[in-house]
Amino acid sequence: MIFEGSSLSAKLLEEGIAELVFDAQGSVNKFDRQTVSELDQATQALKAHGGVKGVIVRSAKPAFIVGADITEFTGLFSLSESEILEWVGKTSQVFDRFEDLPFPTIAAVNGYALGGGCEMALACDFRVADDSARIGLPEVKLGLMPGFGGTVRLPRLIGSDNALEWMTTGVERKGDKALAEGAVDAVVAGDNLVAAATQILKDAIDGKFDWQARRAQKTSPLKLNANEAMMSFSTARAMVAAKAGKHYPAPMAMVDVVSKAAGLEREGALQLENQGFVQLAKTDAAKAQIGIFLADQLVKGKGKKQAKAATKDVKQAAVLGAGIMGGGIAYQAAVKGMPVVMKDIAQPALDLGLGEASKILAKGMQRGKVDAKKMAMTLNNITPSLEYSSIKQSDLIIEAVVENPKVKGIVLKETEETVADDAIICSNTSTISINSLAESLDKPERFCGMHFFNPVHRMPLVEIIRGEKTSEDTINAVVAATLRMGKTPIVVNDCPGFLVNRVLFPYFAGFSKLVLDGADFAAVDKVMEKIFGWPMGPAYLLDVVGMDTADHASGVMADGIPERMQKIDNDPVTVLYGSERLGQKNGKGFYNFGTDKRGRPTKDAAPEAYELLKPHVADTKEFDKEEIIARLMIPMANEAIRCLEEGIVASAAEADMALLYGLGFPPFRGGIFRYIETMGLDNFVKLADKYAHLGPIYQLTDGVREMAASGKSYFEQA
Structure with missing residues (x-):
C-alpha cells in the first residue's frame, strides 16, 4: 500500500501501474477538507515511491465523485474574503500537484463526476468513461463557479465556447456527448472500464500517446487569436445576459474569468479563478442557492425516510x-x-x-x-x-x-x-x-x-x-x-389555507391595499417580476389563478383567520369578479388575453379593469420599488413566520422549499426565510414596523422580535 486514508487509498498494481481509489465512508465520494488533504498526501506518496510509472484514478462506489461537500460551504463562506481565498487557493494547488506528477495519469469515470469530481478527472492526462457516466460542472446552480481549476482546464481541453456552455448552464453530459466534445478520450461498457483505462495508460507509458503534450495543452494559454477571442467572449456574454439576467451573477463572472485568463498560463489563470470564486461566494445569490440545495436535501431525505417507513x-x-x-x-x-x-x-x-x-x-x-x-x-x-x-x-x-x-x-x-x-x-x-x-x-x-x-x-x-x-x-x-x-x-399540519395558500393570501391582500392606495397594478407587476424576481407579478398571478377562485379562497381565509385576513372593502379582486372578469379562463381580468397575428399569446393591461377600479381607488401615484416590494413581501414573511411558530410547517427549510416549488419563489432569493435572513432580522423588524400602521398583516409576532434581539437564525432551529 502506497497510501491509505479514510476516503481514498493508493497501491501499486502490475508493471508500475498504481491505482488511486476513492472510497469514502459514506454512500458517495465527495471532496470535503479531509478528502482534499488525503489527496495531497497520496499525491506526494505516489511521487516519492519511485516504482510508479502511471496512475489510474477510480471509484469503488457506483459514482466517481459527486462534487464538493456543500455542507461545509456555509461555514467556509462566512469567513472573510482573504480566508476563503486562502482555502480555495490551497485546495486548487492540491489538484495542480496531482496534475504535475512525473508520469501519466488517467481517470476511469463511472456514474457522476460533477463539480470537484469533474475537476479531478480534468487534472488527469486522460479520461475514459463508462456508459453510466454523467460529467459536468454544475457550480452555477449554487451561484458559484468551479474553484479547483475547472475554468482553466476545461476551456483548454474542449475550447472556450463549449466549456462556457458547460459551466454557465451547469448541464451535465453523458459519456457519448462528452466524448464528442473532447472532454473524455473513450466511452466503454461498465465492466470494461478499468481494463480500458489500464490499456490507455500502458500505451501512454510506452510512448504511444504523448501525455506530456496533453498536459502542456492544459497548462498553456488558450489557442485563440485576438479576433477569435473577441468574437467568442462577446457572443458568450450576449447569450449569458439573455439567459441568466442580472439576478444571477455567476454565469457572467465565469465568462469574465475565462476571457481574462485566455492569454495566461495555468498559475495566472488559476489566480483569476480563485478570486472570481471568492467574489461569488460572498454574494447573496450564492448564499440563497446553497441554502436551496441544503433545504432540498433535507426535504428529500425526510421524504425518503417517511416513504421507507410506509407499511402500505x-x-x-x-x-x-x-x-x-x-x-x-x-x-x-x-x-x-x-x-x-x-x-x-x-x-x-x-x-x-x-x-x-x-x-x-x-x-x-x-x-x-x-x-x-x-x-x-x-x-x-x-x-x-x-x-x-x-x-x-x-x-x-x-x-x-x-x-x-x-x-x-x-x-x-x-x-x-x-x-x-x-x-x-x-x-x-x-x-x-x-x-x-x-x-x-x-x-x-x-x-x-x-x-x-x-x-x-x-x-x-x-x-x-x-x-x-x-x-x-x-x-x-x-x-x-x-x-x-x-x-x-x-x-404540514392543518390550518386555513395550509402553508402555501395561507402565506399567499396576505401577499395578495398587500397588493390589493397598494392598488386601493393608487398604485398601477401593471407597474406593481413589473417591479415584482423584474426587480424582485417572481415569475409572475400579483395581478398576473391572480388572472392565472382566476378571480372567482381567488375571491372564494379569500373568503375561506377570512372565516378561518378573521383577526388578520378579513375581506378588504372594495377589494380589486372582488370588483373584477363582480364584473365577470375572471382572468385567463375567460380572457379578461386585470389583463386582456388574446393572440397576435402569428397565433402567439398576448397579455395587455386592460383599460376596462382600470375603469372598473377607478371609483374605488385613490388617485394614481408612483410608488418607489422598495415600498412596493415591502408592502407585498412583509405580509407573506409575517405569515410564514407564524406558520413556523405555530408548528404548521416543521422547519424554515421546508417552508422555503414549499414556496419555491409551489409558488415559484425566486431561487436567487432562496425562499421566504432565506430572504428575511439575507436582509437581516434586525432590518426586517425595522422595515415591518415602518408599515405596521397598515394593519395586522404587517404586524410582527413577539417571536421574531426575540429572534432578532438574540441574534438567532431560523436555520439553526431546523
Whole structure:
C-alpha cells in the first residue's frame, strides 16, 4: 500500500501501474477538507515511491465523485474574503500537484463526476468513461463557479465556447456527448472500464500517446487569436445576459474569468479563478442557492425516510373529479407507471380529463420528450369511469371535486362506503380544513390532504396535510405515493389555507391595499417580476389563478383567520369578479388575453379593469420599488413566520422549499426565510414596523422580535 486514508487509498498494481481509489465512508465520494488533504498526501506518496510509472484514478462506489461537500460551504463562506481565498487557493494547488506528477495519469469515470469530481478527472492526462457516466460542472446552480481549476482546464481541453456552455448552464453530459466534445478520450461498457483505462495508460507509458503534450495543452494559454477571442467572449456574454439576467451573477463572472485568463498560463489563470470564486461566494445569490440545495436535501431525505417507513404499498390510485385538475393528477400517476381510475359523474368531465392528459403528452411529443410508446402506456394506465364501483380496488383515492365543503363531504362519505377498509382517502382541497372534512368519515385516521398545484405536471410540490386524527401510517404511505408520482412531498399540519395558500393570501391582500392606495397594478407587476424576481407579478398571478377562485379562497381565509385576513372593502379582486372578469379562463381580468397575428399569446393591461377600479381607488401615484416590494413581501414573511411558530410547517427549510416549488419563489432569493435572513432580522423588524400602521398583516409576532434581539437564525432551529 502506497497510501491509505479514510476516503481514498493508493497501491501499486502490475508493471508500475498504481491505482488511486476513492472510497469514502459514506454512500458517495465527495471532496470535503479531509478528502482534499488525503489527496495531497497520496499525491506526494505516489511521487516519492519511485516504482510508479502511471496512475489510474477510480471509484469503488457506483459514482466517481459527486462534487464538493456543500455542507461545509456555509461555514467556509462566512469567513472573510482573504480566508476563503486562502482555502480555495490551497485546495486548487492540491489538484495542480496531482496534475504535475512525473508520469501519466488517467481517470476511469463511472456514474457522476460533477463539480470537484469533474475537476479531478480534468487534472488527469486522460479520461475514459463508462456508459453510466454523467460529467459536468454544475457550480452555477449554487451561484458559484468551479474553484479547483475547472475554468482553466476545461476551456483548454474542449475550447472556450463549449466549456462556457458547460459551466454557465451547469448541464451535465453523458459519456457519448462528452466524448464528442473532447472532454473524455473513450466511452466503454461498465465492466470494461478499468481494463480500458489500464490499456490507455500502458500505451501512454510506452510512448504511444504523448501525455506530456496533453498536459502542456492544459497548462498553456488558450489557442485563440485576438479576433477569435473577441468574437467568442462577446457572443458568450450576449447569450449569458439573455439567459441568466442580472439576478444571477455567476454565469457572467465565469465568462469574465475565462476571457481574462485566455492569454495566461495555468498559475495566472488559476489566480483569476480563485478570486472570481471568492467574489461569488460572498454574494447573496450564492448564499440563497446553497441554502436551496441544503433545504432540498433535507426535504428529500425526510421524504425518503417517511416513504421507507410506509407499511402500505399503493398499487392503484383513483381520482374523483375529472376536469383539468383531476386530469392532471391522473396523468401524473399514469406517466410514472401507476394505474389510476379517473371517476366523475359526467361524461363531458371525463372527456375533459382525458383531453388534458392527451394534451400534455402531445406537447411532450412535439418537443421530442415523449414517444408513441410512452403516450400509449400513459393513456392505457388511465381508466375513465362514471361508476363508484370502479374505485373498489384502489389503494389511494384522491378527491378533486368542486371546492365546496358540502359537496366534498358527500363525496368522501360515499367513497369510504365503497373502498376497502385499509384504502387511503385524500382530498386535493386547496383551502378547506382537513379536520372539518374528516368529520364526514368513520375512519378519519386514514384521511389526509394531498394538495397538488396547477398545472400538476409542471409544479413539483405536493402539500400533504396532516389532520388531528390522521395516522402516521397514512402520512408515510401518501409520501411514498407522492414520490412515486415524481413530486416533492412536504408534510404540514392543518390550518386555513395550509402553508402555501395561507402565506399567499396576505401577499395578495398587500397588493390589493397598494392598488386601493393608487398604485398601477401593471407597474406593481413589473417591479415584482423584474426587480424582485417572481415569475409572475400579483395581478398576473391572480388572472392565472382566476378571480372567482381567488375571491372564494379569500373568503375561506377570512372565516378561518378573521383577526388578520378579513375581506378588504372594495377589494380589486372582488370588483373584477363582480364584473365577470375572471382572468385567463375567460380572457379578461386585470389583463386582456388574446393572440397576435402569428397565433402567439398576448397579455395587455386592460383599460376596462382600470375603469372598473377607478371609483374605488385613490388617485394614481408612483410608488418607489422598495415600498412596493415591502408592502407585498412583509405580509407573506409575517405569515410564514407564524406558520413556523405555530408548528404548521416543521422547519424554515421546508417552508422555503414549499414556496419555491409551489409558488415559484425566486431561487436567487432562496425562499421566504432565506430572504428575511439575507436582509437581516434586525432590518426586517425595522422595515415591518415602518408599515405596521397598515394593519395586522404587517404586524410582527413577539417571536421574531426575540429572534432578532438574540441574534438567532431560523436555520439553526431546523
